[in-house]
Amino acid sequence: MRSVWEILAIILTVTTLGAILSLPVTLPLLDDYFTPEKHEPNTVLVRAYVGQHGGFEPKIIKLKKGEKVRIVVEAMDLTQGFAVDELGIDIKPIVPGDLQESKLVYYMGTLKPPVNSTEIVVNKTGVFKFINSNPAGEMTPFQIGYIIVEGEE
Amino acid sequence: MRLRDALKFPPIAMFLTILILGTAVNIYASLTPPQSYQHELFMLNPTAVLTETNVTKPAKVSVMVMTGAQGDYAGWYAAIEVYDPSGNLYAVREGRIDTTGSATIDVWISRFAPAGNYTILPEIGPDPLHVSIGKPAFFNVGE
Amino acid sequence: MKKYMVFLALILSILLSIYTAASAEVYPWVYTPSVEVDPWVNPRAYEQYGSDVKVIYINVFQFGFNVKAVQMGNVEIIYPTELTSSIIKLKQGDKVVFRVKSYDVTHGIYIFGYMPPPSEVVYPVAPGDVVEVGPITFDKPGKFKIKDPVPCDALNPFDYADLIVEPNKPYHMLLAATFAVFVFTLAYVSIGFENRMLGVPLNRELDLLSLPLIGGILRRIVRWRGTTFLLQFVNLAVFIFIIVVGLIGNPTGGENFSITVVWILWFAMVEFMIFFAGRLWCTMCPMPVLGEWLARRRIVEVPKVRKWFSLNKEWPKSLDNMWISALSFLGISLIIVWLTTRPVITSLLFILLIMLGLILHLYNPRRYFCRSICPANGYIGYHANASIFSVRAKDRAVCLRHRYKDCVNGNPTGYGCPWGLYPGGNDENTYCGQCFECFRSCPLNNMTIKLRMVGKDLANIARRAKDRYDEAWMGFIRFTTAIFYELVFFGPYFVLKDWGDMHRAWGANLKSAGVLIPTIHDLADWFKWAIIVSGIALILFPAIFYAFSWCANRFAKSDLPTKRVFLAFSYSLAPYGLLIWMSFAISLLLINWVRPINSFIDPFGLGWNLLPMKKIPWHPLMPDKLVFIQAPFVLFGLALAINSTYNIARELFKDHRKALKATTVMSILHWIAAIVVVWVMAG
Numbered sequence: 001m002r003s004v005w006e007i008l009a010i011i012l013t014v015t016t017l018g019a020i021l022s023l024p025v026t027l028p029l030l031d032d033y034f035t036p037e038k039h040e041p042n043t044v045l046v047r048a049y050v051g052q053h054g055g056f057e058p059k060i061i062k063l064k065k066g067e068k069v070r071i072v073v074e075a076m077d078l079t080q081g082f083a084v085d086e087l088g089i090d091i092k093p094i095v096p097g098d099l100q101e102s103k104l105v106y107y108m109g110t111l112k113p114p115v116n117s118t119e120i121v122v123n124k125t126g127v128f129k130f131i132n133s134n135p136a137g138e139m140t141p142f143q144i145g146y147i148i149v150e151g152e153e
Numbered sequence: 154m155r156l157r158d159a160l161k162f163p164p165i166a167m168f169l170t171i172l173i174l175g176t177a178v179n180i181y182a183s184l185t186p187p188q189s190y191q192h193e194l195f196m197l198n199p200t201a202v203l204t205e206t207n208v209t210k211p212a213k214v215s216v217m218v219m220t221g222a223q224g225d226y227a228g229w230y231a232a233i234e235v236y237d238p239s240g241n242l243y244a245v246r247e248g249r250i251d252t253t254g255s256a257t258i259d260v261w262i263s264r265f266a267p268a269g270n271y272t273i274l275p276e277i278g279p280d281p282l283h284v285s286i287g288k289p290a291f292f293n294v295g296e
Numbered sequence: 297m298k299k300y301m302v303f304l305a306l307i308l309s310i311l312l313s314i315y316t317a318a319s320a321e322v323y324p325w326v327y328t329p330s331v332e333v334d335p336w337v338n339p340r341a342y343e344q345y346g347s348d349v350k351v352i353y354i355n356v357f358q359f360g361f362n363v364k365a366v367q368m369g370n371v372e373i374i375y376p377t378e379l380t381s382s383i384i385k386l387k388q389g390d391k392v393v394f395r396v397k398s399y400d401v402t403h404g405i406y407i408f409g410y411m412p413p414p415s416e417v418v419y420p421v422a423p424g425d426v427v428e429v430g431p432i433t434f435d436k437p438g439k440f441k442i443k444d445p446v447p448c449d450a451l452n453p454f455d456y457a458d459l460i461v462e463p464n465k466p467y468h469m470l471l472a473a474t475f476a477v478f479v480f481t482l483a484y485v486s487i488g489f490e491n492r493m494l495g496v497p498l499n500r501e502l503d504l505l506s507l508p509l510i511g512g513i514l515r516r517i518v519r520w521r522g523t524t525f526l527l528q529f530v531n532l533a534v535f536i537f538i539i540v541v542g543l544i545g546n547p548t549g550g551e552n553f554s555i556t557v558v559w560i561l562w563f564a565m566v567e568f569m570i571f572f573a574g575r576l577w578c579t580m581c582p583m584p585v586l587g588e589w590l591a592r593r594r595i596v597e598v599p600k601v602r603k604w605f606s607l608n609k610e611w612p613k614s615l616d617n618m619w620i621s622a623l624s625f626l627g628i629s630l631i632i633v634w635l636t637t638r639p640v641i642t643s644l645l646f647i648l649l650i651m652l653g654l655i656l657h658l659y660n661p662r663r664y665f666c667r668s669i670c671p672a673n674g675y676i677g678y679h680a681n682a683s684i685f686s687v688r689a690k691d692r693a694v695c696l697r698h699r700y701k702d703c704v705n706g707n708p709t710g711y712g713c714p715w716g717l718y719p720g721g722n723d724e725n726t727y728c729g730q731c732f733e734c735f736r737s738c739p740l741n742n743m744t745i746k747l748r749m750v751g752k753d754l755a756n757i758a759r760r761a762k763d764r765y766d767e768a769w770m771g772f773i774r775f776t777t778a779i780f781y782e783l784v785f786f787g788p789y790f791v792l793k794d795w796g797d798m799h800r801a802w803g804a805n806l807k808s809a810g811v812l813i814p815t816i817h818d819l820a821d822w823f824k825w826a827i828i829v830s831g832i833a834l835i836l837f838p839a840i841f842y843a844f845s846w847c848a849n850r851f852a853k854s855d856l857p858t859k860r861v862f863l864a865f866s867y868s869l870a871p872y873g874l875l876i877w878m879s880f881a882i883s884l885l886l887i888n889w890v891r892p893i894n895s896f897i898d899p900f901g902l903g904w905n906l907l908p909m910k911k912i913p914w915h916p917l918m919p920d921k922l923v924f925i926q927a928p929f930v931l932f933g934l935a936l937a938i939n940s941t942y943n944i945a946r947e948l949f950k951d952h953r954k955a956l957k958a959t960t961v962m963s964i965l966h967w968i969a970a971i972v973v974v975w976v977m978a979g
Binding site: 162163164165167168171172174175176178179181182183185187188280281282 | 815819830831835838
C-alpha cells in the first residue's frame with residue numbers, strides 16, 4: 001500500500017515526463033504561441049536554414065495582389081540572405097540569433113542596425129522565386145522558395 | 154610481466170585497438186578516391202507532373218517527380234512538399250527515383266482539407282539533406 | 297611491468313611522432329610576389345595606409361583563421377599553410393589593418409580586448425567580400441584571442457586564432473609565478489610539517505550539521521526523503537527535456553538548449569560543485585533514477601517489505617572498478633567535438649546512459665551502473681577526494697559498537713547503502729554517491745557532513761592503493777584532457793578540431809543527423825585525432841609519470857617497488873587536475889555565458905521569447921583579463937599537487953627526508969605541467 005506522498009510523486013513524475021515527451025507532437029502549437037512574429041498582423045515569418053538543414057521554411061509564401069505584407073526572415077544557423085530579384089527585394093546580411101540584438105552590423109563599408117525584414121506590396125500576380133543571396137555553403141544555390149501572388153489581373 | 158599481460162592491460166588494449174583500426178582505415182582511405190554529387194545536383198532540374206490538376210476531396214493525387222538530367226539516378230531520393238491554399242505546409246511525401254528516371258508519389262487530400270489552389274514543390278537529391286528543388290506545380294481541390 | 301611499459305611507451309611515441317609528422321604539411325618561409333598567393337592580397341595596400349602600418353591578410357573559414365600574408369611597406373611574408381598560420385605575432389605598438397576574406401560561408405572577426413564586442417558592432421565577412429578592420433594599435437602586451445563571433449555552424453564556438461603582442465609580459469609573469477609557487481611550496485614542505493596542506497591541519501574538520509541553528513535545518517533537509525526526490529525529479533525533467541530538444545530543436549548547437557545548458561553550464565558547474573560540495577551532482581543525477589525507482593518499486597518512500605523488481609544478481613568482481621568509467625570518459629573525449637556541438641549526439645548519449653541505468657538496475661538494484669559504468673562517476677568520484685566536503689560518521693566508535701549496521705542492511709526508514717559501501721567506516725569520497733540514505737537509515741543519528749581541508753584523505757587512499765591502476769589512469773586521463781580541451785577548444789589549432797569533427801561542418805538534430813555520416817577520408821582523419829588524444833592520455837603521460845616516479849623512488853633510496861610509488865603519487869593529480877579543470881570551466885563560462893541564458897529564452901532555437909527579455913548578443917566577459925582569472929586556479933593546483941605529493945610520500949616512506957627527496961623530483965613534473973598549462977593559456 002503506497003502512501004499519499006508516493007502517489008503524488010508518481011503522478012507528478014508521470015505527468016511532467018509525459019508533457020515533455022509529448023513535445024514532438026505539441027511543438028507546432030507551442031511554436032505558434034511563443035513566436036512573436038506569428039502573432040503580428042500581415043507578417044510572414046520565413047526561417048532560413050542552410051540547405052542541409054532544409055533550406056527555407058516555408059518554401060511557399062502565398063500573398064494577395066496589392067496586399068501590404070512584412071516579410072521577416074530569421075537566420076537559424078548562420079548568416080543568410082533573402083532576395084527576390086523580380087520584386088527588387090534583397091535583405092542581407094541577416095545575422096543569426098542573438099546577433100540580431102547587436103547595435104550595428106558592418107556591411108559594404110557602412111555600419112547599420114541589423115536587418116531581417118522588409119515590407120512589400122506586390123501589384124502583379126505570378127510566381128516569384130526567392131533565393132539566399134548570402135552564400136551559406138555548397139547548398140546555397142538550392143536554398144530556394146517561391147512567392148505566389150494570387151488575385152485578379 | 155609478460156607482453157600478453159601488457160596487451161590485456163585496459164589502457165594499452167584501448168590504445169592499440171585505436172591505433173590498429175586507425176592505421177587500417179587510413180590505408181583504405183588512401184586507396185579510395187573522394188566522391189562528390191555537387192555537379193549532378195546542378196543538372197537535376199526536378200519537375201512535378203500531375204495526372205489531374207482538378208480534384209474533389211477526398212482524393213488521392215499522384216505526382217510524378219522527374220529529373221531533366223541525363224544519367225542514372227535510380228535510387229536517388231525524391232520528395233514533394235505540398236502547400237495548402239493558405240500557404241501552410243500540408244504534407245511532405247517521399248519516394249525513390251526508379252530506373253525510368255522518375256518517382257511517383259501520392260498524396261491524400263482528406264475531406265477536412267481546405268479547398269482551393271494547392272502548390273507542389275518537387276525535390277530530388279542523393280539523400281534528403283542534399284536536394285535540388287524544382288519549379289512549383291499546382292492543382293485545385295474542390296468541395 | 298616497468299620495463300615493458302617504458303619500452304612500449306617509447307616505441308609507440310616514436311611511431312606516433314612519425315605518423316603525425318607524415319600527416320602534417322610543412323612549407324618553408326618564402327618570399328614571393330603576392331600574385332602567387334591570392335589575387336585579393338593587395339601588394340599596394342601599404343601605400344593606402346602608410347609604411348608604418350602592417351597589413352595582415354586573413355582567410356577565415358569553417359573553422360579557423362589562416363593568415364595568408366603579412367605586409368609591412370612593400371615587404372610581404374607569406375605564411376605556410378600549417379598550424380602556426382593561425383598564430384599572429386606582433387610587437388607592442390604595432391599598427392595593423394586586417395583584410396579579412398571568406399570563401400565558404402559568412403564569418404566575422406573579433407579581437408579580444410582590441411575591438412568593440414559583437415554586442416556593439418558585428419563585422420560579417422561574406423564569401424567574396426573583403427572586410428577591412430583597423431588600423432588598430434596594439435599597445436597592450438599579451439596573448440589575445442581572435443574569434444569568429446558570427447555563427448558559421450557547428451564548430452563556431454571553437455573558431456579561434458591567437459594574437460600575441462610581444463613582449464608577452466603576462467605570460468612571463470605567469471611563468472615566474474609558477475616558479476615561485478614551485479619553490480615556495482617545496483620550501484614549505486621541506487620544513488616537515490606532517491598532516492597539513494598548505495599550512496592547514498588535515499585533522500581539522502567542521503561538522504556542518506552540528507552548527508547551531510543552521511545545522512539542525514540542514515540535518516532535517518538531508519534526512520527528508522523528499523529532498524532527494526525533488527532534486528532528482530527536477531533534474532530528470534530537465535534531462536528528458538534536453539533529450540527532446542536535442543532531437544527536434546535547432547540543429548545548430550549554439551542555439552540549442554541541450555548543448556548550451558549541458559556543455560557550458562553543467563559541464564563548468566560540476567567542476568566547482570566537486571570542489572565545494574563533493575559528489576553533490578551524484579545526489580541529484582537523473583541517469584540512474586528511473587532504474588532505481590523501478591528496482592525499488594518506489595519513488596520516494598521505503599516499503600515495509602522490500603521486494604526488488606530486479607534479478608538481484610551479484611555484480612561481477614571484474615567490473616567492480618573504475619576501468620569502464622575511465623575509459624568511457626576517454627571515449628567521450630574522442631567524440632567531444634561532436635558531443636559539444638551536435639544536439640542529436642548529446643541526446644543519444646543521454647538516452648544511452650538512462651537506458652543503461654535502467655537495464656543494470658534490473659540486473660542488480662544497487663548503484664553499480666554509477667559505480668562501475670558511468671563516465672561522470674569516475675571523474676567526480678576521483679576528484680571528490682580533493683573536495684572540502686565529505687559524508688562521514690560523526691563518531692566511528694559508535695558505528696563499531698552498533699551491531700546491526702542499518703546503514704548497510706537498511707530498515708523501515710532508509711535503504712541500505714545503494715553504493716554498496718559501509719558508510720560508518722567510509723573514509724574516502726571515491727565511491728560514496730552522497731545519496732544521504734545512510735542519514736535516514738542510521739538509528740543513532742551518527743552520520744554527518746564534514747567540511748575539511750583539500751586532500752585530507754589522499755595520503756591514506758594512496759597508501760592503500762596497491763593495485764588501483766584504474767583510479768590512477770582516471771587521474772591521467774582527466775589531467776591530460778583538461779589541458780587538451782583548453783588547447784583544442786580555445787586554441788588556434790584548427791587542424792586538430794577538424795580531425796575531431798570528421799570535417800562535417802554542420803550541426804545536426806535527429807532529422808538532419810545524416811549530415812554526420814562521414815566519408816572514409818573523414819574517418820581516417822578522426823582516427824588521427826583519436827590516436828593523438830588516447831596516446832597522450834593512456835600511454836605518453838602515464839609513461840612520463842612513471843619515469844618520474846622511478847626517479848623519485850631511486851632518489852629517495854626507497855625499498856618500495858616503483859609501481860607502488862607510481863600508483864600512490866598519481867593521487868596528487870586529484871586536486872591538481874580538478875583545479876585545472878576549474879580554470880578551463882572559468883574560460884568556458886566567461887566566454888560563453890550568454891549562450892545558456894539565451895537558451896532559457898529560446899530553448900529550441902526557433903526564435904521564441906519565453907522570458908520577458910531580448911536575447912543577449914554574444915560577447916565574452918573580461919576577455920583581456922581571462923588569463924589572470926584562470927591563473928590562480930592553476931597556481932593553487934600546483935601548490936596542492938606538491939603538498940599532496942609530500943603528504944603521500946610521508947605516508948609511504950614514513951621518513952621526512954625520503955619524502956622530501958621524492959617530492960622534489962615529482963614537483964619538477966608538476967611544475968612542467970603548470971608551465972604547459974600557462975603556455976596554452978597565455979603563451
